Amino acid sequence: MKKTSKSLLTPRRQVIKGAAASLALGAVSMPLMGRYAQTQSAEPIKIGFQVHRTGIGAAYGRWYDRTTMAAVEKINNAGGINGRPVEIIAEDDGTDPKRGAEVVEKFATQHNADLAFGTLFSHVVYGSAPRAGELKIPYFVVSEGHHVASGALNRYTLQPGITDVKSQVQAMAPFVADNLGKKVTMVYPDFAFGHDHRDYFSAAIEAQGGQVIEKIAIPPTETSFTKYFPKIPRDTEVIYHVMVGPAVLTFVKEMGEFFGSSRPEIFGFIDSLEATDLSSPGLEFLEGTYFWEGNPRYAQANQSEYDKAYRAAVGVDANGASVSDSKDVSTYAHMFGCWETLHIVKAGMEASGYRGTGDRAKLIEAVESMSDMPHSHAHPQGAKRFNGKTHQVFGHQYITKVSNSKLDLVHTTSIEDTLYPDEVDYTKQSF
């Protein structure tokens, strides 16, 4: 040991010299050095990006990140917001409600961010929103949950870039009743996510003169489904499925094996197969079945110039997969929400003359005063209508049909199909 230490340490000056040189070398590659060197004259708008980097939301988080970065690049290339560049400060919430609240707190207190943005999973929104309200930091969520419009949250929490599940499900009922059948059997996972679908769709299909004749709740830990299919009544005209989790491909495969070539009409939510290639084995059975899509994954014949530009910016091909790997299918039905939300933040800040964190309330008021948003580069998914009272946006929903392992658009709902009576008026809450 002593020998080694001696041999290591003889030339004292040389060592110190070497250390200094290495320190200098290290400094050259200090993180963010490059960026600091090119400091903008204007202070950046800091957007705290609460992202599911780890945990069950990570697959969505990767695409939310990619879309967010693309949107910020577009906004910055076009001059930023009020002449200021946008800086994204990403923090991993671990898809964990408690951690989510901590992350929101970090945005408000450590990073001095202008606002927080990005969350997808509902339980993280539920966990984080109260903290955002307490710290008075605007919290723009991209979650699809009905929690915002239900009145369960607060004035600082808004969902202006993506529609909520209640409106999505409700808007499906007219198409299903008119085109597929009125006697519906629902197959859903037996927890809150599935229960929302069950409750919203049951009410909506009844309003269309239809009926849910059987509700088959599948335990979340189930991995084989053959014993559930015999419960589907013979007079079922439509099966409505919204299974999620690692057993979803097994579910489809076994459903195909059960029905063979004669099956009822089948309608599902793409959440089941989001980011999954439809040409995957076992999914052949889905040929000719229908899906809700928040945004059509496959570029359609009548693709808008906005969708084209949006795909190019995010790096998604005509099949909804990454331009650099055709098997890396995106979460196309959801991630547009990040893009659109950031454009709404931009519009809100510009409308309110936003200058800094002292203007947070003005920003919220500016967004609350928004209503119709035209189909545009800022809203590539389609036109939207924001409800300032409920802090929830409404928009077109898409129904596609599986054809040659692709999804062809067969119906676009009106915005009116998605509306429901207000359940809250957040504008009455004080800041």
Added chain:
Amino acid sequence: MIALENTNCRRCFYHLGYHLAHHLGKLFMLVLVAVIAPVKLCYAHASGQSFVMLLPTDIYILGGVIVVGLTIVLLAVMPVTGTSGLHHSLKLWRQFRMRWLTRYIHMAALLYFFWLLSAGWYGTTDPLRNPLTLGFWAVFWMGLVMVEGLFFSVWRWINPWVFAYHFLRWLTGWHGVRGWPSWLAHWPGVILLFGFAVFTLADPAPTDPARLASFMFAYWLFTLIGMLIFGFRTWSRHVEFFSMIMASFGSLRMVCVHAGVVRFGLPGWRLMAHRQVGVLRSHISAAIFLLMLLGVGSFDGFNETFVWLKWIDVNPLDFPGRSAIIAPTIAGIILANLALIVIFGVLIWMGMVAASDQPQHRYSMAELIAIYAPSLLPIALAYHVAHYLPSLLVEAQYVALAIDGMFGKDVHVLGLQGFHVTDGFFKHLDWVRMIWLIQAGIVVAGHIASVLVAHHLATGRYGNRFETVISQMPIALFMIAYTWLGLWLLAAPKGG
């Protein structure tokens, strides 16, 4: 009335028995599982699992179990002369030493370590872009631990304490080294390994760059002080658990240095040649450390399965986040390790008792565990590799991007402009099958290596060949059960 009471009593006993059996069953599963797949980084990429569930994994699993079983049978029937060569090694070349180069590499390693810490504190807060998070979890913990165990020694070059230790001793002139209290043995390392397991598996945010940097700096300082007081080697062998892990896995390398000569042999040859794991002396504390290496890692694989989540009453499709299950996770780590130690100990004790009643062939339970614990090391390494392989496929891309953009977003050191991280290989059945079979192959290979080491450790301890084979039977069954469990874990539905 009495009859009724009797019936009720019987029912009570029935229920008690049922619950006892139920819980014992759980405990048994936990134990078995306690050796499977090591600590996985926290970036979950489980999207391939739905494809895995389409594979005929039952058949694959059976195949793996049969291979391990046949190996055991073969070893049992082969004459000793046929197996004695397994621990031989071939001389490759003399070790090439360049002390001046070593010194500069150690200095660079320390500077790089501090650069990483600064990146953790002041760099991006995104864990998949931060050099510290990627450097520690993906490069070091996933990758370099594999490299150390499979290919060549990296820890001796990148150890961030070597230079600081010698530099401070030289600067201060301090050369006094206290003796290590023998009663402490390797226990501090065991405790620190447990702490690291808790941080990795139960902490809500182990990938938070600034937090990670603070923990790492605190640990670095603590270790440095300990090394200055007790000496570098002493501290590295008894307390500094990363060095202990690297030494343990390093002793399984096929190519390693022995007495100044680089030699080549079957995995574990050095273990078999020395009957000692790296620098850890044969002691119950060292054995517990090795078992924990396996137990903790295994629990990491198990804690994502539907089975575990069901036990702790968590919906895997609506996972509430790590914050919500801190206590069950810590309890799981403790239980898994305890159960592993107890079951392993009981099995090898049963083998000893069945093999011989001669007093000279009797060992205490602690001695037995200390003797045979190294036989589980190849499984631990195999699970580390198999478990992290899918994650590495993704994390390596983030690492490449981080290197590519280290001088700013407009400079691409690796020419990766326009490159996007992909996990497309988890969305294609052929790829998923290939990845799964590679993982399974690694797991099976690890068990075979373990069987060989266990066989070697038993050889010569008993009066004759028959007794040796009998002594090995419980551990052989253990290995077979573990093979099944390890492969089942790869195939099991996961959430969380």
